[in-house]
Amino acid sequence: MRSLRYVEIAEELRRGMTRPGELLPSESELAAAYGASRVTVRRALESLRAEGLVDSRQGYGWFVVGEPVRQALGRLQTIEASLESRGVASERRVLDFGFVRAPKPVRSVLGNDVESVLRVRRLHLADGRPFARVTVWVPDALGAGLSRRDVESSPITELIGVALGGGRQTIGAAAASVSDAGLLGVPAGSPVLRCERVTFDSAESPVLVSEWVFPAGATEFVVDLPVAPQDWRT
Amino acid sequence: MRSLRYVEIAEELRRGMTRPGELLPSESELAAAYGASRVTVRRALESLRAEGLVDSRQGYGWFVVGEPVRQALGRLQTIEASLESRGVASERRVLDFGFVRAPKPVRSVLGNDVESVLRVRRLHLADGRPFARVTVWVPDALGAGLSRRDVESSPITELIGVALGGGRQTIGAAAASVSDAGLLGVPAGSPVLRCERVTFDSAESPVLVSEWVFPAGATEFVVDLPVAPQDWRT
DNA sequence: CAGTGGTCTAGACCACTGG
DNA sequence: CAGTGGTCTAGACCACTGG
Secondary structure, eight states: OOOOHHHHHHHHHHHHOOSTTOBOOOHHHHHHHHTOOHHHHHHHHHHHHHTTSEEEETTTEEEEOOOSGGGGBTSEEOHHHHHHHHTOOEEEEEEEEEEEEOOHHHHHHHOTTOOEEEEEEEEEEETTEEEEEEEEEEEHHHHTTOOHHHHHHSOHHHHTTOOEEEEEEEEEEEEOOHHHHHHHTSOTTOEEEEEEEEEEETTSOEEEEEEEEEEBTTBOEEEEESSOOGGGOO | OOOOHHHHHHHHHHHHOOSTTOBOOOHHHHHHHHTOOHHHHHHHHHHHHHTTSEEEETTTEEEEOOSSGGGGBTSEEOHHHHHHHHTOOEEEEEEEEEEEEOOHHHHHHHOTTOOEEEEEEEEEEETTEEEEEEEEEEEHHHHTTOOHHHHHHSOHHHHTTOOEEEEEEEEEEEEOOHHHHHHHTSOTTOEEEEEEEEEEETTSOEEEEEEEEEEBTTBOEEEEESSOOGGGOO
C-alpha cells in the first residue's frame, strides 16, 4: 500500500491537536511546513472535517471542533461509543462461543461458499448494567484462530487481522424476545432497537455480520449530516 | 449567492444520467466539454459520489450506480424516501394545523425567544396504508405565511424559503402510544421507531424540529459508511 | 489593511483496467 | 497498449475576517 501524502498529513495533524477551539496554522503555513501543496493540505483538512474533528471559517482559519454531539458529524454513533469516550466502565461478557452452520441470511451476505461460521454471542454491560446483546458471525477461515479468551478481551475486528473498509447498518425497532428480555432485564415484548451490521474489508468484501439488540430508552443513534438529504424534507 | 462551477457541473451531470451502469465520459472529456479543469470536474463527480449516485474504478471510469440499497451511501435513507424513488404512491394527510406555545424541548432547540410555533401533525400513507405519524414545529416567524393547503401539497422545508444546511437525527425505539397506535393501525404498546430531527439552515441555525413515528416492520434505516468508525468494532 | 479559506486552472506522474 | 481515474504541484483570483 503506497502511502498517501494527504493521509500522512491528516494523521500528523490529528496527533497535534490539543484543546477544542485551538486554531491551526494557516493552509499556506502547513503547506510550507509539510513541503506539500496547499491543495494537498486542504485535502488532509477536509478529511479531518469529514470526521468532525476540525472546521473552518473563511478569512479566519481552521480550528479544532469542540466535543458536543457534533462528534457524530457525518458518522453514526451509538451511546455505547459515547459512553466509552466518557470513560464509563463498559464490559463484554461472552455468552457462547462456537462453530455453527451459517444461517441462511448470514450466508447470503458472506457468500454461499461460507458453510460454517464462528458464532459469538455477547452481553455488553455499562456500569454493570446490561446494555446490549450482540451476536457476531465470522467465516471459519477468519475465526479458526480465535479463542474464547481472545474475544473476551479484544474486538473481533482487531483480532482477525483484516484491513477494514466500510460498513452497512440497518436500524429497526422490534419487540424483545423472551431470551433477550431476560438478558437485558426488560419485559418480554417491550420495544428494542435492532441493528444488523455488515462490515467490509478495504476491498469491499463482506468480512463479518453482527446483530445488535438494545433496549429502548437505553440507546439512541445520532446522525449528523453535513447537507440535508432529499428525504430530510419536512 | 455566487454560482459554483462544480455545483453547476454536478447538476448537469445529474440531469444527464439515465440508466444504472451507464458509463460517463472520461474526466478529460468532461473537462473539455464544460470548459473547466479536470480538478473542477472531479469535484463535481465526488459530490455526486457522496450522494451515492455515481462511483468510479481506476482505469475504467465513472459510472451511474444501480439502485440497490447502496443509494444510501453516506446518507441516511428511510423506506419512505426509497418508496418515493420507486414511484409508490405516497400521500400526506394533515391531521391538525395551528399555532401553539412551543413545548419546552422544541424551545430548547429553536431558541428560548421562540415562544409560539406552528405545529403541523400529519399522517403519511404509502399505497393508502398508514406509514408514519409526523409532527413538525416551525417558529411563528417562518410559519406565519403558510396555509393548511400549502402544507398539504408541499414539504414545509420548501415553503419557508430558507436555504437548508445540515440536519441531525436521533433514532430510538419506543412503544406506540394509544393515539399513534390508532393512527398507524398497530396495537398500542407495540414497538415503533421514533425519530427526532432538527433541520438547520446554511448558517447552521436550527430552522425546525420534527418528530417521526414509524411502526416497526414498516421501516428500517439504512446507513452506509465509507470508512468503518471506531465503534464499528465488533 | 494583511491574511485567511474557497474556488479554480493547467499542468504532471502513476497505478490500474481492458483489449 | 492507449486510456482511465487517483494523487499531487504551483500557481491564480476572490470573499471574507479581524483589527
